[in-house]
Amino acid sequence: MGVRTPKQFCRVLERPLISYTLQAMERVCWIKDIVVTVTGENMEAMRSIIQRYGHKRISLAEAGATRHRSIFNGLKALAEDQPDSKLTKPEVVIIHDAVRPFVEEDILLRVVLAAKEHGAAGAIRPLVSTVVSPSADGHLDHSLDRAKHRASEMPQAFLFDVIYEAYQQCSDFDLEFGTECLQLALKYCHRKAKLVEGSPDLWKVTYKQDLCAAEAMIKEKISQEICVVTNTKDEESVGHLLEEVLRNELNCIKVASSDSQETRKLLSILEESSLPLLYPIVVVLVHCFDFTSVPLAQRMESLVWIRELAKKVKGRNILLSGLLLNYSQDEWKLQESLEQSAAIIAALVKERNSALAGQLLVA
Amino acid sequence: MGVRTPKQFCRVLERPLISYTLQAMERVCWIKDIVVTVTGENMEAMRSIIQRYGHKRISLAEAGATRHRSIFNGLKALAEDQPDSKLTKPEVVIIHDAVRPFVEEDILLRVVLAAKEHGAAGAIRPLVSTVVSPSADGHLDHSLDRAKHRASEMPQAFLFDVIYEAYQQCSDFDLEFGTECLQLALKYCHRKAKLVEGSPDLWKVTYKQDLCAAEAMIKEKISQEICVVTNTKDEESVGHLLEEVLRNELNCIKVASSDSQETRKLLSILEESSLPLLYPIVVVLVHCFDFTSVPLAQRMESLVWIRELAKKVKGRNILLSGLLLNYSQDEWKLQESLEQSAAIIAALVKERNSALAGQLLVA
Ligand SMILES: [Mg+2]
Ligand SMILES: [Mg+2]
Structure with a gap:
């Protein structure tokens, strides 16, 4: 796959991918418990991720040798008949992949509601490529009509009793070679899952290019969330001008004025x-x-x-830079400097490269 | 799709995606002619892309309303029976997507050789998601065995006479709703295409996350190709030390020593x-x-x-920066500065953000 670490543990902006996925789930207040299945060798790493990033409502279960065996173990942890479990059996269970960090509450809600009604539900997407069936000797046997097929993605949701029964009933062959939970609900519980159209964000981080994409998408997302740009009180009016120019480059920017005392206070609060x-x-x-x-x-x-201050706060994951803006009397020069400042700030905010922290830049 | 411009015209590092794909094809010396199908409204834009980036061996044909109609038009341009065409009919034709810029010579050769032998051949990849077939009311009808199916990707190759005949024979329904050229060769010329396993690089730039990934992959690729780091002759030995530390961050770096005279000469050559x-x-x-x-x-x-020099060469797409390295007598401080220098250089090379050109950075 071009990536040696299991993808859910690959780091995006220094943080393991799975932590983003857990955060996406935790944000949804009506999700009561989150069970993560982990192989024995990664159990300790997973525990320290949960602790370091302060994840809540997480229980761990041992992963199995195949996808279906892992999911079954996760379900067992939720089932009432486990004596040592602190978890209670839910009415509906969501099954999701650790490598799909961009799942939104909206699609979670839609699959859960559909599962309540139909027993099983899963997100689907249009096929990006035509699907073909090869013959034994590697030639085209037939190709599938793209319009009549869909890619089955995650999340999926089930009435707990339905999917748990399906797993209890299903054959070793299914547990070993199957890939599709919806199929088990159909085969063993005769529930025809409701298929729910999802957004392109549901894509699965599978290859190296997906990790690159995930990093870029996360950088873009957080660039719209929080960015603090302070300005010495020297020239208050420049703050407003800069704010205006910056809006062409970034959303939701606030340009706050402060002196070095207030700046240090702000940094302490952030730290x-x-x-x-x-x-x-x-x-x-x-x-x-x-x-x-x-x-x-x-x-x-x-x-x-x-x-000096940048060196100190870098260890706490705060990337501090200085920017000298030419507050020229010449209107044309001022405008040029404002635009260059905005471009530099946008570059720092979007790329978040720690190597460039601590520099004094000039616009 | 989250992206308004047709994806092949979206810019990656300021250059339209299709130009990367054309470059990938041009690099292959045994590809004689390249026919690009373009809609009328994009014809002028395409002509200026070809001129600006100096693409060779390109002919343009008018795109049709569907994928198959466009391909048919491209084939017609290559067929001998077109009186005004300067192109000659090839023995084998490759069909490829403008939005798959990472195609390598190896897979092109493999599909071409297979097409010579079998009449038709196409790249395939394992399925990333299970494929399901929905019923009319949006429920799961059945799911496909992932092990028995593959995603059909590009490039594909055909004996020209085979695919041209297939397109001449095929129905309006096929031209309107079909997606798979291999299927046409099967249906109308009874050629069972050879399926050739491709690499993950063949993926199609479809969604916004794919554009992000393409940019990251291209940045990574070119970071391994050319990077020039010059060093004043002040302290030649530092050049070697820096080169060593840099190897941890980037491949194929050359640290060249030069004075400001030589630097200006180098920049002129690059320009x-x-x-x-x-x-x-x-x-x-x-x-x-x-x-x-x-x-x-x-x-x-x-x-x-x-x-000043940076401002001048930036217009020519050269991103010049200065870096002040602390050549301290204190070995520990020197090492720290070398490592920080390497990290800064790697950041500049990998991110290629023009907003950060012209700065004097300190390590
Ligand atoms: Mg499944
Ligand atoms: Mg096709």
Whole structure:
């Protein structure tokens, strides 16, 4: 697969992929318990992920040798007949993949409601490629009509009793070679699953390119969530101008004015919060002055504290940079500097590359 | 699809995706002619892409309303019976998608050889998801055995006479609703296509996450191809040390020593070459000195020419930055600075963000 670590443990912005998926599930308040199946050799790693990222409502169950055996173990952990389990048997159970981190509450709700009504439900997507059936000697036997078929994705949801019975009934062959839970519900419980159209976000992180895509999508998502850009009180009006130009590059930016005292306070608050555990937080300190009035080098020298402070907070996953903005009297020069500042800030926020933290940049 | 522009015209590192795919085809010297089908409204845009990026061996044909009609038009352009065509009818024709830029010579050769032998051949991949067949009311009718099916990908190759006859024979219904060329060769010319296992790189850029992945994959690829890092002659030995540390971050790096005269010459050569047309070229000028011997601000002031030069070459898609490396007597400090330098250079090379060009960075 071009990737050696199991994909759910591959790191995206330094954080294991599975932690993003768990976060997506935890955000949904009506999901009561989350059971993660993990192989023995990864059990300790999984425990430390849960602890480090503060995941809640998680129970662990031992993974089996195949997909179906793992799911069965997860269901057993939820079934009432397990004496040592603290979990209670749910009415509906969702089955999801650790490598589909972009699942939204909307599709979870839709499969759960459909499962309540029909006993089983699963997300589907249109086929991206035509599906063919090869003959034994590797030639085309026939191709399937793309319009009549769909890709079965996750999440899926089931009445617990339906899917648990299906797993209890099903053959060793199914447990060994099967891939489709909906098929088990059909075969052993005669429940024709409701198929629910999902969004492209449900895609499964399978290959190296999927990991790249996941990282890019996550970077884009968090760039729209939180970004703090502070500005010294020197020139308050520049803050507003910068905010305007920045809106062309990023959403939901707030440009806050502060002096170095307030900046340090802000950083302390961030350091003590749980935010930088989840993602690197980008903070850009913008210093505005007319480059013709003070030599750039002299001003940079006076801002060496930013480099020092950046080193200190980098260990806490806060990426601090300084930006010197040319607050020129020349309107054209000012506009150019504002636009370049916005482009630099957008680059820092979007790429979140820790190697570039601590620099004093010039626009 | 989350993307408004047709995907083949979406820009990856400022260059339309289709230009990457054309480049992948042009690299293969035994491909004689390349016919691109384009809709009338995109014809001019396509012509200017071909001119701007210097693509060779390309002919344009008008796209049809469906996939099969477009392919048929492309084949007609290659058929001898077209009076105004400068193209000659080939023995074998490859059919490929503009949105699969990562196709390698190896798989092209394999499908072509198989087509010569069997009349038709196409790349396949294992299914990532189970395929299901929905009933009319949106319930699961049955699911397909994943082990017995494959995804049909591109490239495909055909004896020209086989596929051309198939298209001439085929029904309007096929032209309108069909998706699979291999199926046409089977149905109308009784050729059971040879199915050839392809690599994950063949994936089709379909959704927004695929564009993100394509950009990341292209960035990674070119980071292994060309990166120029120059070093002033001040401290030659640092060049070697840096080269060593850099190897942990990037492949195929050459650290060249040069003075500012030589640097300008190198930049002129790059500017005049066709390289920056294809990708942004990253050049990092590393200046080594002991930060305790010369004040950093003073040294930075003496390097303002880098900012000016960077502005000039940025228009030519060359991303120039300066990097000040602390050539400290303290071995531990030197090592720290070398490692930070390597991380910064790797970030600049991997991300190729033009917003960060022209900066003087400090390690
Ligand atoms: Mg399944
Ligand atoms: Mg096809």
